Amino acid sequence: MKKIVVLFLLFIGVTFVHAQEDKEKNNDLKLSTLPYYSYGSGLGLTSPDSLFQLNLRFRMQNRLTFIENEGEEAAFDGQIRRLRLRFDGYVGDPKFLYAIQLSFSPGDVGEIHDGENINIIRDAVVFYRPNKRWNISFGQTKLPGNRQRVNSSGALQLTDRSINNARFTIDRDFGLQVHNLNEFKDRFSYNFRAAISSGEGRNWTKNNNNTGLAYTGKVELFPFGAFKSNGSYFEGDVLREERPKLMVSAAGQFNHKARRARGQLGDDLYEERDLKSLFLDAVLKYQGFAFMTAYMQRTTDNPLTYNPDDMSDIRYAYVGHGYDFQMSYNFINDYELIGRYSIQNLENEIQAFAPEAQQYSLGVTKYIWEHSFKLQAEVTMDKLDFVDGSTKNNWYARFQVEIGI
Template sequence: MKYFLIIYLAFASVAQAQATDSILAKEIQNKISAMPYYSYGKGIGITSPDSLYQMNIRFRMQSRITALGKNDETVYKATVRRLRLRFDGFVSDPKFQYVIQLSFPHEDMGTTKNNIDPNVVRDAMFFYLPNRHWQIGVGQTKLPGNRQLINSSGGLQLTDRSINNSTFNIDRDFGVQVYYLARKKQGFDYNIKTAISTGEGRNFLHESDNALAYTARLELFPLGAFSRDGAFYEGDLAREISPKVMLSGSYQYNQDALRSNGQRGDLLDNAQDIRSLFLDAIAKYQGWALMLAYMQKDSENQIPATFSNPKDLKYVFTGYGIDSQLSYLFRNNFEIIGRYSHQNPTKDVWVLNPKQNQFSLGVTKYISEHAFKLQTEITKTYAEYFNGTSEDTWFIRFQIELGI
């Protein structure tokens, strides 16, 4: 009887320990199942345990040192050109997606009113994706304009976009965008992108009007889609094994625009209709990349025949610009890039802005594609003024691009 009692107590202790371990294991399992899931790829991804929401976090920064030459004088500048924080993901269902992007350096934010208010919010968009072809967005983001603008500034081969992009592009705006993406697996592919927006740019703080801007873009891929979305960044990092070509065009009618560049620029004294046209072509094959672009802006400018101070005039820059860019990516991930840009204002605007020809030569070392790269660039600009005078300027720049 004594030994039986001892054996009974021993088995009871083991059973109790096993039950305790089972309860503890279940509690641990419950805690684990309540924790979010993390993923790593382009940024850091967080998914809720019930898969009802997902958020991806990314950042990127551009730090640069520049030497600028003008009138036999050299000026040196060191700055953080861009510092961006981006969040994207979905809520409730992968069909309901969002994108948020913030910018922080003063040179990146710009100003919105009296040089005081920082322009932190770049993108704040809600997207509804009913299927793989349609995409409907509401909020503030880039309009479907010229190719170089649609490319992220982090996906550029040179340290910045061309002089024509800064003059003619239609930038960001608040509105509704509807895209149809054919997404064909083989052969001819195409995208149709449209937008109806306020026409006054991002974070506009002044009194608005009832007029709108209408934008449409058509993208054609006659030889099929690019590998790894290669149409949306510069250079042939994918080393296309067969030739790839994109032909595209955009048009915007900005009715009663309040700003000199439509979505950007100074406030106009009188609202004006602005019409913008963009034509682009990209070709990539085995490390070679060629890009051609034509940009044009038209408006009924009312520039007086005589004026005392050009800085006091508020007008729309009308005219056209041409960009051409050629590059080759070596097997060691060094790339050589050359770009030529020509900018030609209309006769009445030429009185206030010179005709320009710009030549750029760059060398880029890709360490982790566009996410981590070292860039050097030398650029020279020739300006021809209406009165017959001319001016030459140049800059040499080194830039580090880093992001996740």
């Protein structure tokens, strides 16, 4: 009887061990099919064979504005200024990357007109990076234009970009870009960027018989080496550079047979125009102090276009130039004071249709999690000068919350 009991117990033990081994094998098999998660700039998913990676991010800007325009009744405006989703990663090999950005807020999408697309897609681009020096992209994304436009709207110190950026920027476009990057920590660095694009802006599907393209080139110089964590791509010295860091850049674009008033943006013109744009930028950061300045210009031989059915109906290319000056200091407690002054001058041909402008802005920002989570307060005044000698003063006060991952 004892022998039978011992044999029975041995049988149960061996069966249990085999069952545990099978269970572990099954678990190993299941676990090997699950993605790997990572947390940094967003939520990342990587396939077990490392052949696919997806990173998910979002950001949102909620704002309340009190507006008082001269000659009009004061008003409040509350809105979700931006609501965006971003997906990026690689497929097959880390050298082949992609980036997708979608926008959903009314200000991003814009008004819906009959026969036009809903403007949800901001970026849809494929990258090939054979090494850390070269980056080749194809699709729709930002062109290498002025610094403030290249920076994300989530990386701004004030609640909006300047009046000059609003009028003279070259924004997003569909095409091919090649970037040569040569950034080093503590020695002279430089980048070269070039693009050939459609010239009509994002999500353009009207009149696809396009006979003109846009050609963009840019050079960036870093005399004292690269900024911390790509600090030239966000405003303010949030990371408090221990040594002075400076970036100066120059960019230009020739938009052949442009069909919109501001190249990639604006109303449709009645006739095509060749537009030339020039951008000069400088950014300086040191121990919480930051200074930025910019010059923007757009020119064309004849900015006026006429409706062939009604010669009194005129649409014009927005031509002129402007200067921005922006200064800030970020205190140890991550409260930042910002001031900006902008001046915008128009070419003589269009001064009868639009005012020249000066803009004064003063802001306070509290960084909770750098630019990803911040509270912003701003007061801005616009002084408009009309061709008949009259002036108009408009101003607004604004509170904004920015949050994202």
